[in-house]
Amino acid sequence: MSKIGLYFGTFNPIHIGHLIIANYMAEYSDLDEIWMVVTPHNPLKKKKSLLDNHHRLELVYRATEEYMKIKPSDIEFKLPQPNYTVFTLAHIADKYPDKDFCLIMGEDNLKSFHKWKNYEVILEHHHIYVYPRIADGEVEHQFKNHPKIHKVDAPIMEISSTMIRKGIQQKKNIKPMLPKEVWEYIDEMNFYKK
Incomplete structure (x- = not known):
């Protein structure tokens, strides 16, 4: 049974930080594949800066x-x-x-995991792979040595999609933070300029 890591995000836009984490998980953990799950926007909370689902995909x-x-x-x-x-x-x-699905999350998300809907059910059926993030606060005691929670010593990434969107608005050169194909599509479609 192949082990799939699910990496959820709005990916608005996807950047090299996301790819470095996903690739690290694929190469340095026991996960066979990483699926980048694009989170759809909530129709009730339409954000101006959030690209349509099909563009982010x-x-x-x-x-x-x-x-x-x-x-x-x-x-x-x-x-x-x-x-x-x-x-x-x-x-x-x-x-x-035929697949065993695991969650990939940043340490900052693990700190609020106890607030997730039915988090006990998630832990009962799925393993969680946690990558380091700089964040305030402590991880809940119940998650510290949990047998289904695995800390992966991936590089700490401080690039954010917010930083990239602001950089584009301010006409900064943010190309090094994006895969070439992503930058070309954003530039061609005039995304994030307003």
Whole structure:
């Protein structure tokens, strides 16, 4: 049974930080593949800066095309909104019974994991791979030595999609922070300029 790491995000836009983490997980953990799950925007909370789902999926597709172990996923696009991770995991496990799905999250998310809907159910059925993030606060005691939570010593990334969007608005050269194909699509489509 192949082990798939699910890396959720709005990827607005996907940047080299995301790719470095995904590739590190693919190469230095026991995960066979990483699926970059593009989170759809909540129709009730439309943010001006959030690109449409299909554009963000296209950016992830272009960014991951040359990585054999990293795949774009639109699995959440077909689920009712607003959605919770526990429902996505149930849906995806049902759809692909031959795969073992694990969650990938930053340490900052682990700190608030106890607030997630049905987090106990997630932990009962899935392993969680945690990469380091600079964040305030402590990880809940119950997660510190949990047998299903695995800390992966991936590089700490301080690049953010917010920083990239602001940089584009301010006409800064942010090209080194993006895969070439992602930058070309953003530039060609005039995204994030306003």
